[in-house]
Amino acid sequence: MVGRLFRDPTDSISIQIFRYVIAGTLAYVIDYSMLIVYVEIFGMYYLTAAAIAFLIGAVTSYILNTAWVFNKRAFKDMRLEFAVFISLGVAGLFLNHWCIKLFTEAVNLHYLVSKLISAMLVSAVNFAARKYILFR
Numbered sequence: 001m002v003g004r005l006f007r008d009p010t011d012s013i014s015i016q017i018f019r020y021v022i023a024g025t026l027a028y029v030i031d032y033s034m035l036i037v038y039v040e041i042f043g044m045y046y047l048t049a050a051a052i053a054f055l056i057g058a059v060t061s062y063i064l065n066t067a068w069v070f071n072k073r074a075f076k077d078m079r080l081e082f083a084v085f086i087s088l089g090v091a092g093l094f095l096n097h098w099c100i101k102l103f104t105e106a107v108n109l110h111y112l113v114s115k116l117i118s119a120m121l122v123s124a125v126n127f128a129a130r131k132y133i134l135f136r
Contacts, residue, residue, distance in 0.1 A: 009071035016069055017127070023064035024123050031057030035115060046104070046111045047097060054096050058089035061126075070135030081134060088129045092122045 005015060031053045038049035062085050066073075075081040096118050103114035 011071065013131075016131070019069040020065070020127050023061060023069050024127075027057040027061035027064065028119050028123070030060050032112075032115060032119075036112070039111070047101065050100055050111075050115065051093060051097065054093050055089070058086065058092070061089075062086075065130060065135070070131070072135055074134050074136050084134055085130065088126060088133065091129075092126050095125065096122050 004010065005018065010016065034053035034056050035046075035049050038044040038053060039046050042049075044052075062082065065085075066081075073081060075084065099118035099121055100111060100114045103109045103117055104111045107114075109117075
């Protein structure tokens with residue numbers, strides 16, 4: 001069972017979702033931590049910091065998705081695959097940006113709470129897009 005959940009390549013969407021949640025959580029922890037460091041330690045504007053942190057998390061996510069979550073690929077050329085992955089990430093970045101801005105400025109939530117809400121929305125959209133566009 002451990003091998004099936006954590007080691008063996010799989011086409012099982014439930015195991016892929018399980019792995020995606022773990023990979024996404026790790027990428028999110030990196031993203032969230034970098035956001036805090038950039039804003040609280042370096043004094044960077046929170047939306048700029050969120051964009052940079054999101055991209056660092058996206059690269060982490062790509063590495064984990066291609067190495068561990070999905071075993072099938074739509075593209076043989078890794079450069080093209082990475083470009084599509086990053087393009088989907090950029091779409092996620094815009095969604096992330098607007099969600100954080102909406103929840104922080106319109107709803108008056110703390111930017112870190114806004115980031116949590118945004119992460120849930122963006123991760124669901126990203127899983128569906130990556131699964132059906134990149135890793136069929």
